[in-house]
Amino acid sequence: MYRVLAPIDSDEPRTRAQIEAIRDLPEAAESVRVDLLHVHEEIDAPGDEAGTSYIRELNERIEDLQGTPDTVGIAVEELENAGIEAEIHDITGEPVSAILEVAEEFDVDAIVVGTRSQTPVGKVVFGSVAQGVIIDSDRPVLVATP
Incomplete structure (x- = not known):
């Protein structure tokens, strides 16, 4: 099985x-099993009258608050129509x-990332999750472009 x-x-x-x-x-x-992952970005805000515990509590509930996007x-649906097994996972954190x-946890054989068109300056200023995964991964990364 290729994961x-x-x-x-x-x-x-x-997507x-x-x-x-x-x-x-x-x-x-x-022979392929797909783990679909949606990463909810943490809220990073300075403590105020509500205190940092409120932000921590909000981050713990962010998956429920934001929900999963329709693209998941x-x-x-597309994978099932192709006869490919898929499982959905949600996590909160910094995307890369x-x-x-x-x-690493699932010991996947490859990561399939999607990219968007950005100018070279845009990549430097705004960064790119796909770029971070490509650079930092010790696993093969397949890049898909729309």
Whole structure:
């Protein structure tokens, strides 16, 4: 069994590109299992009258408050239609670190990330989750573009 981690955000074209890349893997339906991961970013705010415990408590509940984006449901449906087994996971944290931690925890064989078009300056200023995963991962990373 070949295990793939696909971090899914709320961008539908990027999600569809990731699913297409997974479907194109050799013998995908027979031997691939996909872990779909949505990372909820932590709230990082200075303490105020409510105190830092309020922020900590909010971060613990953020998955319930934010919900899972529709793109995760789209990914599950597309994979099921292709006969590929998928499981959904939610986690709260910094996206690159969370993705790499889950990849290690599940001992995935590859990570399939989606990218968006950015100028070189935009990448430097705003960063890129896909870029961070590519640079920091010790596992193969397949990059899918819409």
